[in-house]
Amino acid sequence: MAIEDDNDRVGYKRPPKSARFKPGQSGNPKGRPKHARNLKTEFLEELSEIIRVREGDREMKISKQRAFVKALVAAAIKGDMRAANALVSFCTRAFGDDGDDSRLQAPAPDDLEILEEFVGREVRKRSTRSKPESSQELQSPKENDDE
Numbered sequence: 215m216a217i218e219d220d221n222d223r224v225g226y227k228r229p230p231k232s233a234r235f236k237p238g239q240s241g242n243p244k245g246r247p248k249h250a251r252n253l254k255t256e257f258l259e260e261l262s263e264i265i266r267v268r269e270g271d272r273e274m275k276i277s278k279q280r281a282f283v284k285a286l287v288a289a290a291i292k293g294d295m296r297a298a299n300a301l302v303s304f305c306t307r308a309f310g311d312d313g314d315d316s317r318l319q320a321p322a323p324d325d326l327e328i329l330e331e332f333v334g335r336e337v338r339k340r341s342t343r344s345k346p347e348s349s350q351e352l353q354s355p356k357e358n359d360d361e
Contacts, residue, residue: 289297
């Protein structure tokens with residue numbers, strides 16, 4: 215019996231040469247195609263399609279996204295509360311925090327009084343739990359001024 219070459223041997227983890235993958239050939243030729251589209255790309259493409267819309271007596275060509283926004287705003291204006299809530303929600307997400315400093319206004323004097331009262335109560339609570347000498351450190355500046 216002749217000794218077979220190592221490349222010609224067939225057995226466990228050694229398929230016959232005719233069944234082996236050729237160089238550059240994939241093991242899964244019908245696998246996932248490159249550039250497979252996902253839900254987000256499909257959704258954005260669908261919304262960007264142009265449709266014809268009749269507004270009054272004239273016809274316009276606008277995107278589906280624009281038509282959706284127009285319909286939502288129109289329904290909210292007519293008094294549909296669900297449409298109004300959806301519109302406010304979309305606006306909040308879309309325009310979120312764009313660096314607008316209007317939210318960073320100084321608190322009103324009434325609010326400051328409430329905060330000072332709260333801080334004073336918390337300081338008194340903590341001072342009764344802690345040592346007497348450390349209670350002076352925890353007092354608010356307003357309480358120290360009264361003494």
